[in-house]
Amino acid sequence: MSDDTLRVAKIRSGTVIDHVPGGQALNVLAILGIDGSAGEAVSVGMNVSSDRLGQKDIVKVEGRELSQAEVDVISLIAPAASINIVRDYEVVEKNRVVRPERVTGVLTCPNHNCITTGNEPVESAFDVLDGGVRCAYCDTILREDIAAHL
């Protein structure tokens, strides 16, 4: 890890989400359902300099490993992110996010007239585009603020 990364306190065991585009860290926390109320230990570095991204955010979550669904959604707002699993202060696993072709059940369609927003027994489904997602039912395209539709 770079010196900049070390600016954010080390964690003992948990997950480091690195190379998040600058300014997106709070959206990553929203995806993980973290608002501080449950007492989780979380460190966030925002707009630290990065060779790869210019400016990046970094999120460290103590005592938690992420589900594949969470990683899939993070990939939508942070396509270059890496997910590092830490145990006893050592990075034991380091993975780049992979953008899935479709995300199911996590985003809510912004089209209030979409069949997935009613009380039908159907999960939302979005096909992943370059730079956005598209509702598999009503075709609505969502580009910015994907995190607002979690």
Next chain:
Amino acid sequence: MRHDHLLSANQLSRDDIEAVLDRAATIADDPPDHADDVLALLFFEPSTRTKMSFDTAMKRLGGTTVDMGSAEASSVKKGETLADTVRVVEGYADAIVLRHPSEGAAKMASEFVDVPVVNAGDGAGQHPSQTLLDLYTIRENAGLDDLTIGIMGDLKYGRTVHSLASALTNFDARQQFISPESLRLPRSVRFDLHEAGAQVREHTDLAEVLPDLDVLYVTRIQRERFPDENEYRAVAGQYRIDEATLADASDDLTVMHPLPRVDEIAPDVDSTPHATYFEQAHNGVPVRMALLSALLGGEDR
């Protein structure tokens, strides 16, 4: 057709379209026998003409139709989900025609049943059987290649426009969209047209493109899309055509409209050689016969 359902014009290839249109041209003379087939007409919002067109098409094939009646009088009123309704109806019918106010309804319905589902309009989404009869009419009057088509009116909520635009990407068609700024094509339709490499231009003024058009497809601008009456009147008037407007058009211009019209095409256009909208409506029956027969497996009989 390769498909089990007709949900969106996006799924139609040029071969699919041509197969249905070719069959539509001859089907009335020699209709295949569907005497054993039952078609369910599930109309969750009123559309007398589309319903009558499917009803007539099925009966001309020798089959029968069942109808759930008005949405108010049916189980919908009791709060049954669409998913439950179609699963029940699947037991009565060999195919389902669905009109529903929510976008994506037909796609969802198709996931719950094994019989073919035809989307007969889902909210502001798609209306692909209308597109097949539109294409049939265009082919008869102007041909589908080297075509310049103007599509005018409410392009944002007009589902017939969304289906037609995506189907036209299969052909050598230059698409000119004419609408008020606030009723431009939705992002998803523009995205598909761009992905398909379609030749597309957007305009606010019909006069810019009228002389170049082979076909002018007019749709209605609805009062309820505007917050106040004055704004609506100002906009709607600019997208109304009459015989005088068409003075600048080519003699061969074909004027189409999915009907019903209110006042976007003046009655004085009806007696000109341009008027094709009634013929277009009549084409619904043979085209839907060809479509239903394909979905019900009639081509093999």
